[in-house]
Amino acid sequence: MRGASVLRRGAWRIARAASRPFPALAGLGRAISYYGSLRLVAGKAWRVLRHEGWAGLRRRARVMIEVAAAARAPGGFAGTADALYGAVPEPDAGFAPRVSVIVPNYNHAPYLRRRLDSIYAQTYGNVEVILLDDCSSDDSREILLDYARRHAGNTRTCFNEVNSGGVFHQWARALELATGELVWIAESDDYCEPNFLAELVRYFRNEAVMLAFARTDFVDDAGTVVWPMERLMAERLPGLANKPFIRSAHALVNQAWGVKNIVPNVSSALFRHPGSLPLLQDAKWRDLRLCGDWIFYLHLVRGGLVGYSPATKNYYRQHDRGTAFATRKRDTYYQELETVATELLRLYRLGDGVLQANRDAAYQDWCSLRGFDTRPAFDRLYSLDRARAAAGPRQPNILMVGFALIAGGGETFPITLANQLKRRGQAVSFLNFRYSPTEPGVRRMLRADVPLFELDALGKVGALCEDLGIEVAHSHHAWSDSVLADFLARQPGVRQVVTLHGMYEMMAPQAFAELLPKMERRIDRVVYTAEKNLRPFSADFRARKGFTRIDNALEPKDIHPVDRATLGIGEGDFVLCLVSRALREKGWEEAILAVTKAQQRSARTIHLVLIGEGEEYDRLKPVHESGTIHFLGFRPNIRDYFAMADMGFLPSRFPGESAPLVVIDSLWAGRPVIASRIGEIPRMLEGRDGLAGALFDLEDFSIDIDRLATVVAGVANDSVAYGRMRDQVPHAVRKFDPEVMVVKYESVYQEVAAAGRPEVTP
The missing domain is CATH 3.90.550.10 (Spore Coat Polysaccharide Biosynthesis Protein SpsA; Chain A)
Structure with a gap:
């Protein structure tokens, strides 16, 4: 009752803060449509209130109001660059980068x-x-x-x-x-x-x-x-x-x-x-x-x-x-100016006449030193036709769109992809919708040389794309897909790509029915990561949108295993490491109960290390934390913890589970995984001569605790079986080559941009 009372007071505050009542109602209507019922919206609002306070609830309400307004009258932001990017920041004694x-x-x-x-x-x-x-x-x-x-x-x-x-x-x-x-x-x-x-x-x-x-x-x-x-x-x-x-x-x-x-x-x-x-x-x-x-x-x-x-x-x-x-005064100067022209063609989306103006300016310099009667000599040094031939095809300007800078596969994958594109010299900008407060550790995952944009109003997205010369906007979350489609309605030159990470097959029918026509009108290409992602979409729709499968991948990185002693874990103990958002469907409670029961059947001490934040962390930690059950909260260096453990652990019963990145993280750390047989996990664990781990079945998306305990105890006490699993890790991880993944995405971007790019003569 107290929670309901607090929620009612919060709804009244939000409605009062809105400039007009109808936009607020439209925002509420959109939330109900998206989540499927008022009950689900109320539950979501209560969870936001608990974790983010009134500020978080007001932020979500503002976003829904903005989106509702765009759906009624999609328009564009017509302000200046100063209004788009904000004023020059004031000095701040707390900001002192090296x-x-x-x-x-x-x-x-x-x-x-x-x-x-x-x-x-x-x-x-x-x-x-x-x-x-x-x-x-x-x-x-x-x-x-x-x-x-x-x-x-x-x-x-x-x-x-x-x-x-x-x-x-x-x-x-x-x-x-x-x-x-x-x-x-x-x-x-x-x-x-x-x-x-x-x-x-x-x-x-x-x-x-x-x-x-x-x-x-x-x-x-x-x-x-x-x-x-x-x-x-x-x-x-x-x-x-x-x-x-x-x-x-x-x-x-x-x-x-x-x-x-x-x-x-x-x-x-x-x-x-x-x-x-x-x-x-x-x-x-x-x-x-x-x-x-x-x-x-x-x-x-x-x-x-x-x-x-x-x-x-x-x-x-x-x-x-x-x-x-x-x-x-030397010829090499004008040859280098041709090189500049080549780089401009290779790197930038140029308007009409830019390169000709560049060449004209170079010729003026030439004439000031050589006179006006030596044009053939200049032409031998600087040729736009030669520059165009040397430049070759240009990769389009990409806007990677993140739902929020928080932990989670669908949230961190766009960071991984943006980093890989930047490493290969592509033009990539990152837009954070800030639907949730930023986790600093996740923010640090994005390369410092990838420009990060955070707008004070979603209605500026179209203007941002225009001012940055964006040709492809890429979103990774059903809500972001929908919002981006709304705000790019008047930007036909921007192509939209979405990657499916498992949300659409979980959608309420009403929400999916509302979103599908928008996808039909606005989305240009769909990438999927698991066969289950295809279920909601008809074969005709998949053909029209060029559905393309691209497997998730993560790059290898230096690993520094955490010292077990810092957690009170013995060198001979058996350690499972579970990394996920702390949601009920990720199986945190079942993991704890199964490990506790497995311990009763094991000759070795079994530890469970839980990494992540969310409602289950808050609920379970006060009850279950012990000398063998370790709640660590968010950690940015999860591979260091996987490397400290004997196995990764993902007892997920999350219906949207597709190709979880933490499985790849565990494999890159050299560790097999115990996981539920869901999504693409069985294929992800396939090695050359068996599985790089152990799988267990779900029963109507529920976990049999006793059966899972048997699996855990069996692996912990059978060194031969464990050795076979670990031997398969190097073979399993070969499937997740980030170079292969990013090249496939580049091909998608090139195809959709070429289909929509207007012809321009620089």
Whole structure:
């Protein structure tokens, strides 16, 4: 009764908070339609209230109201980029990511002290400084070593005994050494103001910002300003010269960055550590002389946002005999501009005329040095036809859509896929619908160089896709599929792909009947992970939507088994590790009861380690925690726990269970699995000569505790049978090759994007 009373008060608060009563009722109606009955909606609301409080309940209600409004009158957000991405973040003392400051030097001794003084005088303190020298012939090294001694606490040196052959070799080497979340390549002959880092770091509070750059004044050898930034910005980004901004890389490339490099030099920029960016291993890029920085930026920011601040200054030194001036007079400069054009075609969705404007600008440079009567010589160096041929087909821009950054297979799989796409150099952005509060450990699973978007209103999804140049949006949750379809109703150029993880076959008939016509109208391709996913859909529907099976996969990673002693577990004990959301249908209580009963039949002590959070964790922990039943809550490093255990354990009776990722995690950790015979688990455990584990049958989606206890006790006490299971693990895990999986997804994206992409002549 008390729970019902609290729920009634909550419903009244939510209704009162709504601007009009009808949208609130529409949201409630949509919730009832989706979950199937008012009783189920009330139960769901009560669980949300218990775990997330009133804030969580209000958030869910707001989302339902937004979705209901979109269903009645689907429209688009028509605001500015500032409204789409929010204002430039304010400084926050609690936000202090580590910055790696890289100083690549070659024969710049006359300028080094001013450069280094401007670095060590920064008001932002969380930095490491990496001083490089590329076999200088002047006294650069003595100066660098002097500063390294004076600032030994945060400074390292890396000196080459043989010249590397180019500055981008130095960049790639230094990025391997850098440990910071953010990177500043501070060229050795430039300098800056003391607030440079403090001003730019704040931009990265927006998790989609990949790079931020500052105002640059061009100075001569003596440090006298010869050209201010305003002239450059007025020419390339009119209206933005004197204001801070955050814009999408796609918009900036099509507005200006595809024509001229808008970042004057790398000293003016701070960027997220690019990690294993494929470009860094490209020998052709490393050998470039002038345009390598432009190409680097184009790779780095793709799919994300870029910030600009006029509130601090970088001073870019121009030498009459410097590399930049000399290279612009050589033919190689124009050949490199053709390489830039090739990369633009390979990486970006370009509007009409962008490349022609790029070539026209290059020709103007050429004519300023060579005259207007040498066009054939220029054409031999820079050809758009040659650039197009070299670029080849472009993979589309992908928006990976997550229901929430929380534990669960359907929630973490899109993170895995986004990471794999990024590793292969694809343009991928991640949109978190934030239907539940973010679990920090799950957030950390997403690569730092994948732009993360979190909108303050779902109605902005269409505008986000347009501004990012998105061509394929990929969702992984029935609710997300439906919401995305609503908000992309007026974005026919965005193709929608969904992956089925088991929800549709569990849907209430009314909810499925409502969603199916929307899928017919809006969804372009469906990927499924288990044969059971096909049940709700007719053969004709499957044929029209090109249903494609792609098996789940996870990448191998370093494993550091947890020390059993930290959990009070003996080396000779038998350990089962169960990892899942703590839902009733995942079999937590049955696992506890079966292990307790198995212990009575076992000569070995049997432990059960339970990892995950949810209602069953809260309900069972106070009652069942003991010296052999361990409730650990959420853990991001689950393979370390599987590796500590003898076997994975998944006694699931969840009707939507399809191809659970935790089975793959256990196999990658080298451990067989005891699991219910449900979904694709039997096929997942198939080895060369048997199963990499043991299966038990469900009876009408219920678990026979005594039968499961017999299985557990038998495996725990039969070393020969256990050895056979473990021998099959290497053969079973071969099925889950992430490279195979991601290539298949790339093929799907390419097919659906090509079918819907308008013809454009760059």
